[in-house]
Amino acid sequence: MIGTSALLPTPERALASAFLACSGRGILFDCGEGTQTAMRKAGVSLMKTDLIALTHYHGDHIFGLPGLLQTMGSLERTRPLYITGPGDLAEAMDPILRLTDWVPYEIRLLPLPEGGLPLSSLDGRWPAGASLSAFPTVHRVPSRGYCFRLARAGRFDPARARALGVPQKLWGLLQRGEPQTVDGRVVEPADVCGAARRGIKVVYGGDTLPCPALTAAAAGADLLICEATYAEDESAPMAEQYGHTTFRQAAETAAEAGAKRLWLTHFSQSVKDPEAYLETIAGVFPATECGFDGKRTALYFED
Amino acid sequence: MIGTSALLPTPERALASAFLACSGRGILFDCGEGTQTAMRKAGVSLMKTDLIALTHYHGDHIFGLPGLLQTMGSLERTRPLYITGPGDLAEAMDPILRLTDWVPYEIRLLPLPEGGLPLSSLDGRWPAGASLSAFPTVHRVPSRGYCFRLARAGRFDPARARALGVPQKLWGLLQRGEPQTVDGRVVEPADVCGAARRGIKVVYGGDTLPCPALTAAAAGADLLICEATYAEDESAPMAEQYGHTTFRQAAETAAEAGAKRLWLTHFSQSVKDPEAYLETIAGVFPATECGFDGKRTALYFED
Numbered sequence: 080m081i082g083t084s085a086l087l088p089t090p091e092r093a094l095a096s097a098f099l100a101c102s103g104r105g106i107l108f109d110c111g112e113g114t115q116t117a118m119r120k121a122g123v124s125l126m127k128t129d130l131i132a133l134t135h136y137h138g139d140h141i142f143g144l145p146g147l148l149q150t151m152g153s154l155e156r157t158r159p160l161y162i163t164g165p166g167d168l169a170e171a172m173d174p175i176l177r178l179t180d181w182v183p184y185e186i187r188l189l190p191l192p193e194g195g196l197p198l199s200s201l202d203g204r205w206p207a208g209a210s211l212s213a214f215p216t217v218h219r220v221p222s223r224g225y226c227f228r229l230a231r232a233g234r235f236d237p238a239r240a241r242a243l244g245v246p247q248k249l250w251g252l253l254q255r256g257e258p259q260t261v262d263g264r265v266v267e268p269a270d271v272c273g274a275a276r277r278g279i280k281v282v283y284g285g286d287t288l289p290c291p292a293l294t295a296a297a298a299g300a301d302l303l304i305c306e307a308t309y310a311e312d313e314s315a316p317m318a319e320q321y322g323h324t325t326f327r328q329a330a331e332t333a334a335e336a337g338a339k340r341l342w343l344t345h346f347s348q349s350v351k352d353p354e355a356y357l358e359t360i361a362g363v364f365p366a367t368e369c370g371f372d373g374k375r376t377a378l379y380f381e382d
Numbered sequence: 383m384i385g386t387s388a389l390l391p392t393p394e395r396a397l398a399s400a401f402l403a404c405s406g407r408g409i410l411f412d413c414g415e416g417t418q419t420a421m422r423k424a425g426v427s428l429m430k431t432d433l434i435a436l437t438h439y440h441g442d443h444i445f446g447l448p449g450l451l452q453t454m455g456s457l458e459r460t461r462p463l464y465i466t467g468p469g470d471l472a473e474a475m476d477p478i479l480r481l482t483d484w485v486p487y488e489i490r491l492l493p494l495p496e497g498g499l500p501l502s503s504l505d506g507r508w509p510a511g512a513s514l515s516a517f518p519t520v521h522r523v524p525s526r527g528y529c530f531r532l533a534r535a536g537r538f539d540p541a542r543a544r545a546l547g548v549p550q551k552l553w554g555l556l557q558r559g560e561p562q563t564v565d566g567r568v569v570e571p572a573d574v575c576g577a578a579r580r581g582i583k584v585v586y587g588g589d590t591l592p593c594p595a596l597t598a599a600a601a602g603a604d605l606l607i608c609e610a611t612y613a614e615d616e617s618a619p620m621a622e623q624y625g626h627t628t629f630r631q632a633a634e635t636a637a638e639a640g641a642k643r644l645w646l647t648h649f650s651q652s653v654k655d656p657e658a659y660l661e662t663i664a665g666v667f668p669a670t671e672c673g674f675d676g677k678r679t680a681l682y683f684e685d
Contacts, residue, residue: 087453088416090423112449113391113416120393138452138481146415146445150390174477178441 081107081117083370085308085323085345086139093117093372094139095345097283097304099227100127104204106211107131108225108283108304114143115150121373125151129201130189132211133164134285135222136171145178152182159185161201165213166221195228207256208232208278214296216287218322224284226296231380232256233273240271279378282338286345288319289328297336301378304370305329306345310356326356330363344370384410384420386673388611388626388648389442396420396675397442398648400586400607402530403430407507409514410434411528411586411607417446418453424676428454432504433492435514436467437588438525439474448481455485462488464504468516469524498531510559511535511581517599519590521625527587529599534683535559536576543574582681585641589648591622592631600639604681607673608632609648613659629659633666647673 082093094111098118105127107114118125125147134140151160164171168188176186189196195212198205208230213223235254243266249259253268260266280300284293287306297303308323309315318325324332326343333341341364346353353369360367368374385396397414401421408430410417421428428450437443447465454463467474471491479489492499498515501508511533516526538557546569552562556571563569583603587596590609600606611626612618621628627635629646636644644667649656656672663670671677 086456088419088449090419093419112446113419116391116393116396116416138448138483142445142449142452142481143415145441146391149441149445153389174480177477178445178481180441 080304080342080344080370080372080374081114081121081123082111082372083344083346083374085306085347087348088113088139089348091372092346093120094143095306096140096143097344098123098128099281099283101198101209101229102204102206103127104129104198104202106198106225106227109134109140109285110143110147111139112142112146115147117372121375126154126156128160129198129205130161130163130211132213132225132283133162133168133171134216134224134283135165135218135220137220137286140286141171141175144172144175148175148179148182148186152184156182156184158202159187161187161189163189163191163196163213165215165223195226214292216285216293217290218286218288222285222287222322224282224287224293224296226300227279227281227283229279231276231278232268233275235272243270245271277381279380281378284324286322287324288322289324289332294332294336297332297338300336300338302340302342302376303333303336303338304342304344305332307343307353308345308347308350310346310350310353312359326353326367327360327363330360330367333367334364338364339366341367342370342374343367346370383607383645383647383673383675383677384417384424384426385414385675386647386649386677388609388650390651391416391442392651394675395649396423397446398609399443399446400647401426401431402584402586404501404512404532405507405509406430407432407501407505409501409528409530412437412443412588413446413450414442415445415449418450420675424678429457429459431463432501432508433464433466433514435516435528435586436465436471436474437519437527437586438468438521438523440523440589443589444474444478447475447478451478451482451485451489455487459485459487461505462490464490464492466492466494466499466516468518468526498529517595519588519596520593521589521591525588525590525625527585527590527596527599529603530582530584530586532582534579534581535571536578538575546573548574580684582683584681587627589625590627591625592627592635597635597639600635600641603639603641605643605645605679606636606639606641607645607647608635610646610656611648611650611653613649613653613656615662629656629670630663630666633663633670636670637667641667642669644670645673645677646670649673 081096084092096109195210198209307329384399387395399412498513501512585600610632
């Protein structure tokens with residue numbers, strides 16, 4: 080978690096954003112003012128970012144872009160940077176790109192394909208099974224959340240590979256999901272691997288009311304990062320009015336989705352001490368934690 | 383000093399900007415990304431800002447504007463905010479105002495009149511003698527520095543006031559510089575006060591090469607805030623190339639101008655420990671101090 084504040088940055092909490100890293104490459108979710116500094120504080124290298132995934136275009140989620148893009152330029156980035164977001168991305172990015180001016184790398188606005196974007200199409204260092212997809216959320220403007228998946232192939236079966244005459248030097252490529260041609264016929268990974276195993280799933284909800292698409296996306300997620308702008312149940316009408324979520328609603332979403340862990344973020348200025356409210360929702364989803372700037376974890380395949 | 387870094391914000395130094403307060407009102411000089419947070423860290427109320435004075439339109443001096451303007455809106459500002467800057471201010475502000483969107487107060491782009499702007503024309507809480515003027519500087523784009531003056535009237539002479547028949551209830555207004563009508567004739571402040579006394583002068587140079595206009599503006603200044611992007615004399619050619627100033631050149635400017643104090647700011651990332659270089663220029667201008675975020679002083683009339 081790079082930042083965990085809603086609306087206004089504070090000395091303690093930068094505006095809500097998060098960074099997902101895998102094999103040395105990364106996705107930045109949202110980029111409010113101060114994100115570049117918060118990334119440095121969190122020890123996250125800006126330059127690993129391949130893709131910036133915007134959940135919507137309110138200022139507290141995008142005003143850090145001109146500075147971040149210029150800083151990457153002054154750090155002499157040359158490889159392209161991809162930016163994706165809901166609705167009319169080009170229109171939303173226009174004033175930002177006018178401010179940013181020239182940078183020594185290409186900025187590519189990217190629609191996410193239905194079914195998800197294979198991240199290896201952005202940079203070859205992403206594993207073959209890594210993908211990002213978007214789902215619609217319910218805020219006051221066009222908005223969406225993101226689902227990162229790292230698929231895991233089935234277990235490799237050396238006996239089947241030998242039976243098909245696959246030379247050992249090709250085994251690794253088949254394990255990584257790449258079909259190989261052996262004696263003029265194609266051997267598919269499925270021919271030499273068992274059924275796909277459980278991978279990793281991380282969901283970043285962005286700003287939203289609780290909604291079925293978020294719950295569906297978070298089904299079985301290893302980690303759901305969910306906004307929880309308001310801490311108290313009594314704030315539910317305000318959350319409804321402004322298109323946000325309460326602590327309890329976030330916990331209910333995680334519980335219904337069967338997520339493994341829930342991290343709350345995007346705290347209103349009125350929530351001075353988020354941890355103080357955890358007790359009130361512990362019965363709903365015990366694996367709930369409050370976000371803080373720099374909070375991190377590593378996720379691994381389950382065996 | 384709100385921020386003291388050049389080009390990139392760091393966890394220790396926000397981008398260079400400064401705040402000048404007088405009688406509860408204030409001027410913000412420059413507004414790079416993160417300025418609103420740095421102001422909060424420094425304990426400076428955003429809402430006291432009447433005027434934002436931009437020295438030029440490079441990103442590290444303006445990318446904090448959309449967030450600052452929106453935050454003032456969410457804090458329910460209603461009185462107008464003035465913004466001034468060199469060259470085509472409206473063109474420079476256009477993408478920023480597009481990003482900022484609607485705010486519940488008026489944003490007024492303001493040219494500074496020749497001879498300076500009486501700040502009481504912005505808000506009645508500024509003293510009558512407070513003014514801001516601009517002078518041209520030498521950077522890679524249109525740029526300027528600012529000179530704040532607080533004029534001080536001459537000593538009030540009760541005997542002359544009595545001789546002119548001025549009722550005692552009008553003395554204070556004459557002392558504040560406001561002419562009064564007494565028995566049908568106008569009494570000027572000069573009629574009842576001695577010669578103007580030494581006031582206060584603060585100069586904020588912005589990004590610039592050393593230049594005669596800066597030295598002239600800083601003549602006798604109580605405080606000169608001068609950029610000193612590069613610490614070592616050997617960096618002078620680089621400073622020349624990028625339109626910046628070295629520590630020694632800043633000290634030479636202050637010495638030549640006969641300023642009382644010099645604060646250095648806008649440090650390059652290469653200057654890890656600015657204080658370490660002060661010794662090398664102590665002979666040039668001993669009253670030199672290195673800026674840091676949150677550094678502050680109060681300036682008083684000399685007697």
